[in-house]
Amino acid sequence: MEIQENISLRSFNTFGIDVKAKYLTSVDRVKQLESLKEKFPGERILFLGEGSNVLFLNDFDGIVVRNEIKGIQMVQQTDEYEIWDIAGGEHWHDVVELSVKQNLSGIENLALIPGKAGTAPVQNIGAYGREIKDVLISCEAFDLTNGRYRVFSNEECQFGYRDSLFKRPENKNRYFIYRIRLRLIPNGAPETGYRALQQYFTENHIDKPTIKDVFDAVVDIRRSKLPDPAEIGNAGSFFKNPVVSLKQFEKLTSRHPDMPHYKISENHYKIPAGWLIEQAGWKGYREGDAGVHFKQALVLVNYGNASGEDIYELSEKIIRDINDKFGIRLEREVQVI
Numbered sequence: 001m002e003i004q005e006n007i008s009l010r011s012f013n014t015f016g017i018d019v020k021a022k023y024l025t026s027v028d029r030v031k032q033l034e035s036l037k038e039k040f041p042g043e044r045i046l047f048l049g050e051g052s053n054v055l056f057l058n059d060f061d062g063i064v065v066r067n068e069i070k071g072i073q074m075v076q077q078t079d080e081y082e083i084w085d086i087a088g089g090e091h092w093h094d095v096v097e098l099s100v101k102q103n104l105s106g107i108e109n110l111a112l113i114p115g116k117a118g119t120a121p122v123q124n125i126g127a128y129g130r131e132i133k134d135v136l137i138s139c140e141a142f143d144l145t146n147g148r149y150r151v152f153s154n155e156e157c158q159f160g161y162r163d164s165l166f167k168r169p170e171n172k173n174r175y176f177i178y179r180i181r182l183r184l185i186p187n188g189a190p191e192t193g194y195r196a197l198q199q200y201f202t203e204n205h206i207d208k209p210t211i212k213d214v215f216d217a218v219v220d221i222r223r224s225k226l227p228d229p230a231e232i233g234n235a236g237s238f239f240k241n242p243v244v245s246l247k248q249f250e251k252l253t254s255r256h257p258d259m260p261h262y263k264i265s266e267n268h269y270k271i272p273a274g275w276l277i278e279q280a281g282w283k284g285y286r287e288g289d290a291g292v293h294f295k296q297a298l299v300l301v302n303y304g305n306a307s308g309e310d311i312y313e314l315s316e317k318i319i320r321d322i323n324d325k326f327g328i329r330l331e332r333e334v335q336v337i
């Protein structure tokens with residue numbers, strides 16, 4: 001286990017925030033997790049995948065542990081399904097590509113989401129009509145508080161919209177997820193109901209989209225509107241899409257009849273935060289090197305040398321303004337560290 005000291009994390013977070021860690025290491029074998037606490041007695045620990053959902057405000061006074069545990073294995077095959085074990089340090093998009101090459105359905109809608117496979121359950125990654133919870137059987141984690149290994153079933157992960165048990169404050173940096181188990185369907189029917197996908201297939205005259213068609217569509221759509229962190233620092237959607245009650249929804253639509261929305265239950269509606277932020281006039285806004293992306297108002301960006309504080313301050317202003325204008329309090333999706 002190589003350990004680096006007093007090292008910049010700039011290239012280890014997609015926002016490109018230039019903070020330092022007291023120590024940085026990576027694990028490539030599960031066993032290494034067992035000796036972490038002995039090696040760094042009393043130090044704070046931070047788990048890090050590809051840093052694509054974090055915003056660093058300060059230097060990290062402790063040990064940052066990157067996940068480099070690799071390996072992909074099919075563990076069971078029937079006519080109806082295949083079960084795959086994916087090590088947590090695999091790059092998520094590589095897993096999606098592999099599944100599509102094998103004509104397995106289940107995660108094709110989750111193409112091009114940055115990050116490690118082991119982090120995917122943390123916020124129950126989702127896009128274009130699918131979430132990891134739809135295919136995840138279980139995940140395996142090492143509990144740093146007692147040195148025990150634990151398997152979490154899908155139910156035990158307590159998945160919600162961009163949420164799971166692993167995101168709760170008391171569990172952060174407690175369970176290190178080193179493997180996930182997925183159930184994928186050979187030649188299964190892909191999920192094509194998401195509006196943007198339907199539009200794409202209509203425009204491209206694709207009547208019966210295959211698994212590969214869905215994958216290609218998601219890749220195309222994402223490339224057309226989401227900024228590439230290799231070109232401009234960002235962490236995807238900065239805020240979650242808020243869920244409002246029927247009463248609040250009716251009040252809002254009476255004032256904004258064109259407001260896009262998704263009904264999620266009899267009494268609850270999800271409103272796209274990107275729309276709210278654009279309506280409030282923030283799209284394309286820039287203050288120093290911190291800004292709101294010009295194509296996707298839900299994505300805050302670092303044009304180069306913004307600090308974590310600069311981005312955070314901007315997010316505070318947006319939260320206040322959306323609250324004043326719409327009576328909705330936005331919540332951050334990104335993990336502030």
Ligand code: FAD
Pocket residue numbers: 014046047048049050051052053054067088113114115116117118119120122123124125126127166172173175176177178226227228229234235236237335
């Ligand atoms: P990190 O940012 O490194 O970590 C995220 C959190 O998980 C941190 O709190 C960290 O401490 C914790 N963590 C890291 N590794 C482990 C582990 N092994 N065990 C337990 N906890 C751990 N997300 C979506 O859901 N849908 C999208 O469509 C989407 N699009 C995106 C587009 C862009 C351009 C970007 C930059 C991000 C996008 N995201 C999206 C967010 C992000 O890609 C996901 O949240 C991803 O799962 C984060 O993975 P990571 O390895 O980079 O996690």
Ligand code: EPU
Pocket residue numbers: 126127128129196235236237238239240241260272273274275276278283295296297298333
């Ligand atoms: N919109 C605007 N202005 C904007 C951006 C969006 O009006 O600047 C409107 C769009 O016109 C559309 C609606 O908002 O009517 C939804 O937009 P989009 O389909 O782009 O999706 P989103 O709600 O902005 C969510 C997820 C993304 C995920 C996409 C596709 C959240 C917080 N974000 O974005 O996830 O990729 O749907 O499923 O749920 C992420 O979590 O990091 C992320 C990128």
